[in-house]
Amino acid sequence: MGIELDFPAVLERWPNFLGGAVLTLELALFATVLGALLGTLAAVGRGTHSALIARACKVYVEAIRNTPLLVQIFLVYFGLASIGLKLSAFTVAVAALTINVGAYTAEIMRAGFEAIPRGQIEAAEGLALSRVQIYWHIILLPAVERVYPALTSQFVLLMLASSICSQISAEELTAVANYIQSDTYRAFETYIIVAVIYIILSLVMRAGFWGLGLVLFPRRRRLGTAL
Amino acid sequence: MQQNASPPAPIVSLRDVQKSFGSLRVLDGVSFAVERGEVLAIIGRSGSGKSTALRCIDRFEKVDRGEIVVCGHRVDLPNVDLRALRQDVGIVFQSYNLFPHLTIEQNITLAPRSVKRMAASQTRELAHKVLAQVGLEEKVHAYPEQLSGGQQQRAAIARSLAMQPKVMLFDEVTSALDPELTGEVLKVIEQLAADGMTMVMVTHEMGFAKSIADRIVFMHRGKVHETGPASILTSPKTPELAQFVGTGNLKS
Numbered sequence: 001m002g003i004e005l006d007f008p009a010v011l012e013r014w015p016n017f018l019g020g021a022v023l024t025l026e027l028a029l030f031a032t033v034l035g036a037l038l039g040t041l042a043a044v045g046r047g048t049h050s051a052l053i054a055r056a057c058k059v060y061v062e063a064i065r066n067t068p069l070l071v072q073i074f075l076v077y078f079g080l081a082s083i084g085l086k087l088s089a090f091t092v093a094v095a096a097l098t099i100n101v102g103a104y105t106a107e108i109m110r111a112g113f114e115a116i117p118r119g120q121i122e123a124a125e126g127l128a129l130s131r132v133q134i135y136w137h138i139i140l141l142p143a144v145e146r147v148y149p150a151l152t153s154q155f156v157l158l159m160l161a162s163s164i165c166s167q168i169s170a171e172e173l174t175a176v177a178n179y180i181q182s183d184t185y186r187a188f189e190t191y192i193i194v195a196v197i198y199i200i201l202s203l204v205m206r207a208g209f210w211g212l213g214l215v216l217f218p219r220r221r222r223l224g225t226a227l
Numbered sequence: 228m229q230q231n232a233s234p235p236a237p238i239v240s241l242r243d244v245q246k247s248f249g250s251l252r253v254l255d256g257v258s259f260a261v262e263r264g265e266v267l268a269i270i271g272r273s274g275s276g277k278s279t280a281l282r283c284i285d286r287f288e289k290v291d292r293g294e295i296v297v298c299g300h301r302v303d304l305p306n307v308d309l310r311a312l313r314q315d316v317g318i319v320f321q322s323y324n325l326f327p328h329l330t331i332e333q334n335i336t337l338a339p340r341s342v343k344r345m346a347a348s349q350t351r352e353l354a355h356k357v358l359a360q361v362g363l364e365e366k367v368h369a370y371p372e373q374l375s376g377g378q379q380q381r382a383a384i385a386r387s388l389a390m391q392p393k394v395m396l397f398d399e400v401t402s403a404l405d406p407e408l409t410g411e412v413l414k415v416i417e418q419l420a421a422d423g424m425t426m427v428m429v430t431h432e433m434g435f436a437k438s439i440a441d442r443i444v445f446m447h448r449g450k451v452h453e454t455g456p457a458s459i460l461t462s463p464k465t466p467e468l469a470q471f472v473g474t475g476n477l478k479s
Binding site for chain 1: 310311313316318326342370372373
């Protein structure tokens with residue numbers, strides 16, 4: 001027997017889809033910004049002379065990279081609840097995703113830091129720049145530039161993985177889909193639409209990162225080098 | 228030509244400096260001094276310790292024993308103020324080490340702006356001044372990769388000059404360059420010498436060392452084996468230096 005698809009029945013719920021998509025993007029945006037910060041700090045921490053800080057950063061990165069995202073989300077969700085912290089599902093989702101993507105960002109940034117030639121740092125030291133100034137002016141941007149494709153892929157992956165936050169009833173796109181399909185009994189159509197929306201969100205993010213790259217790396221823009 | 232400089236403390240002085248990498252003794256009691264306005268050339272074979280000696284002056288290597296005083300800073304002591312030291316000392320490397328993501332102007336203005344807290348307009352003027360000194364005014368907005376090796380090295384020299392150092396260190400600055408690009412860099416250094424800059428250079432360019440250096444230090448197996456005016460290159464006293472300059476290293 002053939003497949004009968006009834007998209008209009010599902011599509012009339014478009015305001016819900018739109019709301020879910022917006023929330024998914026918001027989740028991704030917050031977690032990307034905060035995770036980039038956290039990950040960069042962890043990558044710097046792994047390279048410091050303090051063995052304690054370096055060890056702590058390593059434990060963090062390895063703990064996250066070797067456990068499932070869903071378990072991490074539950075740990076944050078129930079963990080915060082058990083110490084009496086009542087936060088919205090959205091806040092918990094942002095926190096969990098930030099912690100997760102921070103660990104992957106740390107590994108990527110570490111590779112970027114390690115790719116900076118020693119001579120660059122010596123030249124900066126020879127010019128009397130301080131350690132913080134060297135990180136800021138000489139290491140950070142070229143490191144990001146080197147790993148930019150890996151970094152942005154990771155953030156797009158994070159947006160896709162945020163679908164798992166439906167498990168703690170954050171009202172993002174997949175959660176919206178779950179109740180639309182249980183309302184309409186049109187599961188296949190619903191998830192086809194959701195898949196298409198995720199593809200669009202991914203493309204939007206990639207376009208955003210491409211634009212950001214033009215701003216961050218003026219040399220690429222000037223010399224026409226592809227990222 | 229600069230022999231009549233007043234005789235207070237030398238700009239750079241090394242006394243009985245020792246340095247080992249693991250079990251390898253790279254510097255084995257090295258002593259020399261550089262007076263204000265003097266140009267000192269350190270020569271010797273690969274592995275003789277000449278680059279290490281130079282790098283000790285700016286504390287890119289820590290010494291095991293001995294005393295190093297540079298512009299009044301006790302470089303051998305652990306509590307030396309590195310940033311103060313490096314404001315007095317400019318160093319130029321073999322591999323230029325320009326910052327690839329910054330334009331030539333940004334390369335030059337970064338340290339005066341961040342370290343000396345100079346105003347942006349002031350540092351731009353400064354950039355033009357030092358670029359004029361090395362003949363690269365038209366490259367002010369170019370990125371390093373758009374420059375030839377010789378131009379990059381001249382830009383690196385300009386970047387150091389912008390910090391107005393009291394002494395410049397050159398670590399084999401022409402070794403990575405094609406012969407036809409070497410000349411333009413050497414010309415810049417020559418002009419600096421003529422302007423009275425105090426300089427210490429490690430070099431393989433014997434002809435250049437002979438024409439520009441007030442004094443030569445010939446290093447051999449971690450020691451200063453022979454030292455004296457440039458004339459020691461033409462009439463060496465030790466067989467080692469004779470052999471070194473005789474191996475075809477002495478170009479006109």
